Amino acid sequence: MVIVSKLKKVFPDGTVALDGISLKVEEGQFTVLLGPSGAGKTTLLRSINGLVKPSNGDVTVDGIKVIDENYRKIRTLVGMVFQHFNLVGNLSVIKNVLSGSLGTHQKWWSNLFLFPKSYRIRALDLLDRVGLLDKAYNRADELSGGEQQRVGIARAMMQEPKVLLADEPVASVDPTNSSNILSLLRDLCKEKKVTVLCCLHQVDLALQFSDRIIGFTNGKLIFNDKTSNLNRDSLRQIYDETSVEGMFFGSDMKTPDISHIQWKE
Amino acid sequence: MNTKNNQIKLNMVAVPATKGKMDDKFRSLIETIKKTTGFKLNFYEAATYDEAIESLVNGKAHIAWLGQSAFHKAVKKVELDSLAVPSGDDESIYRTVLITPHRTKISSPNDLKGKRLILTEKGSTSGDLIPRHILTQNGLNPDISTNFSKVIYAGSQKEAAIKIIKGEGDVAALSDVNLKEMLKNGILQKKDIKIIYESKPIPGAPIVCLKNLNTDVKEKLRKAILEAHKFGAVNGYGTHIEHYESPQEARLDFLKAYLKPQVGIKALAVSLGLLFLTILVSLHLKISPKVIFSSFSYFSDIIGRMMPPDFSDLWNLVISMVETIEIGFLGTVFAVLISIPISLMAAKNITKSKFLYYPAHLITTFFRAVPEFIIAMILVISVGFGALPGVLALGLHTMGFLSKFYAEEMEHVQIGPIEAIESTGANWFQKITYSILPQILPSFMGNTLYILDRNIRMATILGIVGAGGIGYRLQSAFRMFKYPEVSAIIIIIFVTIFIIDIISSKVRHSVK
Numbered sequence: 005m006v007i008v009s010k011l012k013k014v015f016p017d018g019t020v021a022l023d024g025i026s027l028k029v030e031e032g033q034f035t036v037l038l039g040p041s042g043a044g045k046t047t048l049l050r051s052i053n054g055l056v057k058p059s060n061g062d063v064t065v066d067g068i069k070v071i072d073e074n075y076r077k078i079r080t081l082v083g084m085v086f087q088h089f090n091l092v093g094n095l096s097v098i099k100n101v102l103s104g105s106l107g108t109h110q111k112w113w114s115n116l117f118l119f120p121k122s123y124r125i126r127a128l129d130l131l132d133r134v135g136l137l138d139k140a141y142n143r144a145d146e147l148s149g150g151e152q153q154r155v156g157i158a159r160a161m162m163q164e165p166k167v168l169l170a171d172e173p174v175a176s177v178d179p180t181n182s183s184n185i186l187s188l189l190r191d192l193c194k195e196k197k198v199t200v201l202c203c204l205h206q207v208d209l210a211l212q213f214s215d216r217i218i219g220f221t222n223g224k225l226i227f228n229d230k231t232s233n234l235n236r237d238s239l240r241q242i243y244d245e246t247s248v249e250g251m252f253f254g255s256d257m258k259t260p261d262i263s264h265i266q267w268k269e
Numbered sequence: 270m271n272t273k274n275n276q277i278k279l280n281m282v283a284v285p286a287t288k289g290k291m292d293d294k295f296r297s298l299i300e301t302i303k304k305t306t307g308f309k310l311n312f313y314e315a316a317t318y319d320e321a322i323e324s325l326v327n328g329k330a331h332i333a334w335l336g337q338s339a340f341h342k343a344v345k346k347v348e349l350d351s352l353a354v355p356s357g358d359d360e361s362i363y364r365t366v367l368i369t370p371h372r373t374k375i376s377s378p379n380d381l382k383g384k385r386l387i388l389t390e391k392g393s394t395s396g397d398l399i400p401r402h403i404l405t406q407n408g409l410n411p412d413i414s415t416n417f418s419k420v421i422y423a424g425s426q427k428e429a430a431i432k433i434i435k436g437e438g439d440v441a442a443l444s445d446v447n448l449k450e451m452l453k454n455g456i457l458q459k460k461d462i463k464i465i466y467e468s469k470p471i472p473g474a475p476i477v478c479l480k481n482l483n484t485d486v487k488e489k490l491r492k493a494i495l496e497a498h499k500f501g502a503v504n505g506y507g508t509h510i511e512h513y514e515s516p517q518e519a520r521l522d523f524l525k526a527y528l529k530p531q532v533g534i535k536a537l538a539v540s541l542g543l544l545f546l547t548i549l550v551s552l553h554l555k556i557s558p559k560v561i562f563s564s565f566s567y568f569s570d571i572i573g574r575m576m577p578p579d580f581s582d583l584w585n586l587v588i589s590m591v592e593t594i595e596i597g598f599l600g601t602v603f604a605v606l607i608s609i610p611i612s613l614m615a616a617k618n619i620t621k622s623k624f625l626y627y628p629a630h631l632i633t634t635f636f637r638a639v640p641e642f643i644i645a646m647i648l649v650i651s652v653g654f655g656a657l658p659g660v661l662a663l664g665l666h667t668m669g670f671l672s673k674f675y676a677e678e679m680e681h682v683q684i685g686p687i688e689a690i691e692s693t694g695a696n697w698f699q700k701i702t703y704s705i706l707p708q709i710l711p712s713f714m715g716n717t718l719y720i721l722d723r724n725i726r727m728a729t730i731l732g733i734v735g736a737g738g739i740g741y742r743l744q745s746a747f748r749m750f751k752y753p754e755v756s757a758i759i760i761i762i763f764v765t766i767f768i769i770d771i772i773s774s775k776v777r778h779s780v781k
């Protein structure tokens with residue numbers, strides 16, 4: 005589905021964000037990109053839909069190479085959910101959701117904010133799925149952080165993507181909402197057979213929601229295996245500078261329940 | 270202890286502000302005190318801050334240097350007197366600063382929740398206690414686990430700074446003195462960091478003694494410390510101590526750090542300068558109070574001839590006024606229509622090429638620079654009298670403003686929603702309508718209404734050069750010496766503009 009090979013990204017200021025990464029994202033799975041802040045997770049994610057141009061190496065999605073000429077095509081296949089939601093605050097919730105379908109609805113009258121009825125029904129259906137049907141005609145910026153992220157998810161699903169990229173989708177929402185939002189994201193994607201690639205920095209959330217974990221630090225791949233194979237040592241490598249236990253107390257977590265984790269030594 | 274000098278034995282304790290180095294730091298001061306007082310003075314560094322306080326409480330030590338925070342803790346347990354306070358150049362008073370990597374969204378302590386905090390050394394005044402105190406005052410007590418995701422002790426100020434550059438933490442608390450030094454040595458670069466908070470000045474910590482120490486002994490000690498700098502270099506804890514001063518003086522110094530220069534003199538100089546300039550300009554223009562006075566008599570004469578206003582042709586005058594409003598309106602529509610494409614070319618984040626950007630800027634600047642009056646005059650000559658030259662002149666001139674306003678607004682839109690729309694596979698046009706236009710809409714409306722308001726007012730004057738409307742009537746009335754009609758026209762213009770002002774400010778408020 006998504007194939008990344010020898011991907012390297014050096015920013016103009018010399019920062020090496022990705023240092024020759026190769027990986028394959030399994031179709032239909034929920035894969036978490038795990039790593040401390042600054043590891044390069046966002047950069048990797050953004051090079052999959054062309055928001056970041058790699059310095060070297062390449063990415064293909066569904067057999068299509070991610071290069072300038074193909075951006076539009078790739079982006080209709082790939083949805084994205086952002087850490088800061090990136091809704092258009094002045095527009096209504098339903099228009100934000102509908103904007104997810106712009107890749108396929110390219111008629112000139114789309115610019116008058118007009119959509120076919122079937123699209124509008126689908127947007128409402130998605131809003132119902134994320135629990136915001138009654139807010140459909142509110143302005144997006146009136147919603148709470150958690151609600152905005154639900155709209156962000158609905159917008160991405162509106163696109164009917166094959167691959168969904170989610171960049172720290174719960175980092176800016178109220179911690180009590182994190183699990184709910186991730187469950188919602190996972191369930192919707194499983195149901196619609198969407199392959200998910202999701203950045204997280206909280207280990208316990210990653211363990212709870214992912215089928216597979218790709219661990220990262222300093223732009224290098226450390227771990228790429230089924231979630232159940234993640235052990236303390238690989239975690240220690242991913243989070244080299246801190247104690248592994250410390251990582252469970254990530255910014256959003258008070259006292260996470262980690263009793264369910266079976267450590268493999 | 271005994272009051273006979275040669276038998277007095279005193280102990281002085283210092284907190285381990287820099288572990289193992291306190292002896293060095295205080296040595297020359299101690300030697301001088303010993304020499305001038307003849308006391309036997311034994312100096313030692315406590316293992317911990319609490320141990321130093323304990324020594325005072327149980328009388329093991331008589332004199333102490335505790336740093337700022339342990340001093341405040343100690344005075345709750347044992348009665349202390351401040352003997353002297355270090356003083357030097359400005360740098361003996363430092364401030365605690367909070368720095369972040371340059372490329373973060375954090376811009377004030379309010380944004381720090383959930384971030385990683387870097388402190389320097391557990392228990393140290395400038396590197397731990399004061400930052401904690403400051404953060405707590407800002408509602409971010411580091412001891413509450415939800416406030417920071419991590420609290421890291423870097424070991425030293427330098428290590429703390431390096432962690433910030435490496436991105437191993439989101440915010441570090443440093444002393445500004447250290448920060449300046451690191452910037453000077455090139456350990457840090459200005460472009461890599463951002464200062465998000467600067468504390469009030471934190472004065473140097475005093476040397477204290479037990480309150481129940483013999484008054485004579487106390488005075489001798491104080492005198493010895495205050496005059497120590499006369500016998501050679503004094504030192505102590507801090508980078509730039511030149512001498513010690515009495516606590517009262519120190520308090521003055523501390524307060525002086527808050528003094529701001531008063532504006533009185535500057536303001537006076539500026540006012541005098543402006544007055545002088547006004548006189549010079551008046552002389553150059555040959556305007557004197559006398560000229561102004563004599564012009565009053567002509568003025569009242571004209572006013573007299575204008576009275577009473579002649580409204581006999583009211584209907585036609587009102588039609589001309591309506592025509593004027595229409596000219597302003599059409600001029601604005603014309604300006605908006607050309608401003609939209611031009612501003613798209615002139616906004617750096619939207620335009621794709623310099624070949625669009627520079628011409629767009631050139632055009633807008635040109636039409637901003639040429640007054641509509643002049644554009645109208647030229648157009649009257651080429652297209653003839655009437656409303657058309659007025660509409661075109663207003664449109665072209667205000668296009669120069671609107672394009673600039675629109676382009677600036679577009680340049681400042683949030684990038685996030687644009688990326689989100691791009692990520693859906695939207696085309697270029699959709700990107701503009703769905704992510705940029707909604708963001709600029711409120712200011713778009715505000716600016717456009719402002720220009721509409723202004724254009725209607727300007728349209729009244731444009732008639733004077735022959736571009737239609739009430740201005741044209743005004744000018745003809747003047748030419749034919751129909752002064753009563755002139756005053757009627759002025760009244761109509763006044764009433765109209767008064768009403769437009771009210772409507773326009775109401776509407777602009779409602780779109781905000």
Ligand SMILES: Nc1ncnc2c1ncn2[C@@H]1O[C@H](COP(=O)(O)OP(=O)(O)O)[C@@H](O)[C@H]1O
Pocket residue numbers: 015016017019020021039040041042043044045046047048436
């Ligand atoms: N536009 C940029 N310019 C320069 N450096 C960048 C830029 N974006 C990210 N970086 C750097 O690249 C590295 C990886 O960043 P990022 O992909 O955002 O990490 P993560 O999402 O894992 O926190 C970091 O060191 C970051 O500072």
Ligand SMILES: [Mg+2]
Pocket residue numbers: 042045046047171172203
């Ligand atoms: Mg990131």
